Amino acid sequence: MNIDLIIRSGEGEVALALMKDKVLAELHREKTERGFAVGDVYLAKVRKVAPGLNAAFVDVGHEKDAFLHYFDLGPQYRNSYKFAKGAVNGTVQTSLLHDWKLDTDIPKEGKLADVLSASQNILVQIAKEPISTKGPRLTAEVTLAGRYMVLVPFMNKTSISSRITDEVERKRLKELMVAIKPKNFGVIIRTNAEGKRSEDLENDLRTLLQRWDTLFHNLRNAQPPKKVLGELDRTSAVLRDVLNKNFTSIHVDEELLAEEITQTLEKIAPEKKGIVKHYKGKLDIFDNFGVNKQIKQAFGKQVMLTSGAYLIIEKTEAMHVIDVNSGSRKGGNQEQEKNALDINVEAAKEIARLLRLRDMGGIICIDFIDLYEPENRRILHKTLKDAMEDDKAKHNVLPPSRFGVIELTRQRVRPETEIDTSENCPTCNGTGEVSAPVLIVDEIENALNYLHGEKQMSGLTLSVHPFLAAYFTKGLPSIQHKWWWRWRKWVKVKGEGSHQYLDFTVQDSAGNEVPL
Structure with a gap:
C-alpha cells in the first residue's frame, strides 16, 4: 500500500490529506491560532464541585467551564497535585522523580469531593476538545505521547500495545524499557516501537522527558488558568502517529512548512526525510492530487x-x-x-x-x-x-x-469534520430569488440593440434555455420576426439544454461568444 500525505497551507489553516493508494483516508484541518487541543496541559482552578455528578467544573480559560469526572482523576492524583503545587511555589526543585515518594492510589469508587475542593489549583490535560455548547473534557492523569511510547508520570509500570503479538519482541521491549526508564515514570509501548533499535527508543524517551521538564519549568510561579505545555501541532502529530515504511511521499505547497517537516523527519525518522517534496504547481495542490473531488464525494x-x-x-x-x-x-x-x-x-x-x-x-x-x-x-x-x-x-x-x-x-475527542459540499445556485447566486421572468425579454432586447446599433454587428446567434427558445420562435409573427422588422437583421435563436432557465449568451457570425 502506498501512502501519500498532501499538505495545503492556507490563510489561518493547514489542511492535511492522507491518501492510501490515492483514496482519501483521513483529513485533518488545523487552525493556525489553536485553541484547546487534545493533549494540551493546563494549570487550572476548580470552579465548582458537583457531588451529584461526582465531578467538578474547572476553569481552563475557555468561555465554558471544563468538565472533570472522578474517574478521570487517575489513581495517582495525589502525587500529581503535590507535584504541581510544589513546582508552582518552588518547593519541588527538579522534574525528575527518582527521590519522589509515591502516595497510595485514590479509591476506585471514591467521591470527588473527598479529593479536591473549590478554588483548588490542579494540573489537568485536555481529553476532549470543546464541542457544540460544551466545554472541554479533562483528565488529571497527564500523559505525554511520543512516536514509540507514551510517558506516564508517577507510575512504575511498563505496558505494551496488544497489537504487538510476537512474545520474543514483547519481552525484548519490556526488558529494554525497564532498563532505561527513570524511576517513578511509567511507559506504554506503542505499536510503532516493534522492531525498533534501542537507540531510537532511548531518543524518544529522552524527548518526552525534556517535554516533562518544560512543563515543570512553566509551572513555576504560574497563575491559573495557564497552558503549561502544548500538544504537538496536527502536522507533527499526524507524522508521529501514522508515519511508517509505506509512506512514499509528502507533498507540501509552502516552502517554509516543507523545511519544518523535513527537520521533524530528521528527528523521528531520518530515513524518510527525502520523501518531502515542495509542490510548485499553479493548480491548487488539493485539486492537483484529486483531494477536493474526493472531499465533495465523501x-x-x-x-x-x-x-x-x-x-x-x-x-x-x-x-x-x-x-x-x-x-x-x-x-x-x-x-x-x-x-x-x-x-x-x-x-x-x-x-x-x-x-x-x-x-x-x-x-x-x-x-x-x-x-x-x-x-x-x-x-x-x-x-x-x-x-x-x-x-x-x-x-x-x-x-x-x-x-x-x-x-x-x-469515541469523539474533537468536533466532527464538517465541510459544506453545496454550492450557490448559478441562477439566484444563493439568494433564493431570481429576476422576474418577464424582464428577461427586455434584458435580451437591450443587449441585441446595443450589438446591432452601437457595435454594428450582424449574423448574431442567441443561445438560451429551450423554454425561452420556444417562446421567442413560436407564433406568427414571433418575437424573432419582430426583431427582424426592428433592426432589419436576422437573429438566430438556439435552444441549449446546458443553459440555466434565465441565462443567455450571444455569439457573433464566427461563432465566438460576445461579452456583454
Missing part, C-alpha cells in the same frame, strides 16, 4: 458507491443515522439475498472509511438492506468490524438487530 448528505448504490448520512442531536440504498445497482441473475449482501458489504467498508474521514463520533445507527440468512448477517457484522480494525478511535460494533440495524459507538 462529505455530502448522499455518498455514492462504485456499484451504483448510495448512502444517506444524517446528523441529529443524539446520533448519526446512515441509510444504505441499492439505488441503480442491478444484481443481474443473482438472487435478492446475495445481491443485498454484496451491497451491504461494499457499504460497510465505505462507512468504516467515512467514519474516520469525517471523524464521526457518538452513537451511530446504520440501516443496512435486510438480510434474512443468519450467516449473511454474521458476514456483514464481521466485515464492518474488520474494516474498522485500523481505526485508532475506541469503538464498539454491535451485531445486527432484528430489523437489520447495526448500532455502534465511536
Whole structure:
C-alpha cells in the first residue's frame, strides 16, 4: 500500500490529506491560532464541585467551564497535585522523580469531593476538545505521547500495545524499557516501537522527558488558568502517529512548512526525510492530487458507491443515522439475498472509511438492506468490524438487530469534520430569488440593440434555455420576426439544454461568444 500525505497551507489553516493508494483516508484541518487541543496541559482552578455528578467544573480559560469526572482523576492524583503545587511555589526543585515518594492510589469508587475542593489549583490535560455548547473534557492523569511510547508520570509500570503479538519482541521491549526508564515514570509501548533499535527508543524517551521538564519549568510561579505545555501541532502529530515504511511521499505547497517537516523527519525518522517534496504547481495542490473531488464525494448528505448504490448520512442531536440504498445497482441473475449482501458489504467498508474521514463520533445507527440468512448477517457484522480494525478511535460494533440495524459507538475527542459540499445556485447566486421572468425579454432586447446599433454587428446567434427558445420562435409573427422588422437583421435563436432557465449568451457570425 502506498501512502501519500498532501499538505495545503492556507490563510489561518493547514489542511492535511492522507491518501492510501490515492483514496482519501483521513483529513485533518488545523487552525493556525489553536485553541484547546487534545493533549494540551493546563494549570487550572476548580470552579465548582458537583457531588451529584461526582465531578467538578474547572476553569481552563475557555468561555465554558471544563468538565472533570472522578474517574478521570487517575489513581495517582495525589502525587500529581503535590507535584504541581510544589513546582508552582518552588518547593519541588527538579522534574525528575527518582527521590519522589509515591502516595497510595485514590479509591476506585471514591467521591470527588473527598479529593479536591473549590478554588483548588490542579494540573489537568485536555481529553476532549470543546464541542457544540460544551466545554472541554479533562483528565488529571497527564500523559505525554511520543512516536514509540507514551510517558506516564508517577507510575512504575511498563505496558505494551496488544497489537504487538510476537512474545520474543514483547519481552525484548519490556526488558529494554525497564532498563532505561527513570524511576517513578511509567511507559506504554506503542505499536510503532516493534522492531525498533534501542537507540531510537532511548531518543524518544529522552524527548518526552525534556517535554516533562518544560512543563515543570512553566509551572513555576504560574497563575491559573495557564497552558503549561502544548500538544504537538496536527502536522507533527499526524507524522508521529501514522508515519511508517509505506509512506512514499509528502507533498507540501509552502516552502517554509516543507523545511519544518523535513527537520521533524530528521528527528523521528531520518530515513524518510527525502520523501518531502515542495509542490510548485499553479493548480491548487488539493485539486492537483484529486483531494477536493474526493472531499465533495465523501462529505455530502448522499455518498455514492462504485456499484451504483448510495448512502444517506444524517446528523441529529443524539446520533448519526446512515441509510444504505441499492439505488441503480442491478444484481443481474443473482438472487435478492446475495445481491443485498454484496451491497451491504461494499457499504460497510465505505462507512468504516467515512467514519474516520469525517471523524464521526457518538452513537451511530446504520440501516443496512435486510438480510434474512443468519450467516449473511454474521458476514456483514464481521466485515464492518474488520474494516474498522485500523481505526485508532475506541469503538464498539454491535451485531445486527432484528430489523437489520447495526448500532455502534465511536469515541469523539474533537468536533466532527464538517465541510459544506453545496454550492450557490448559478441562477439566484444563493439568494433564493431570481429576476422576474418577464424582464428577461427586455434584458435580451437591450443587449441585441446595443450589438446591432452601437457595435454594428450582424449574423448574431442567441443561445438560451429551450423554454425561452420556444417562446421567442413560436407564433406568427414571433418575437424573432419582430426583431427582424426592428433592426432589419436576422437573429438566430438556439435552444441549449446546458443553459440555466434565465441565462443567455450571444455569439457573433464566427461563432465566438460576445461579452456583454
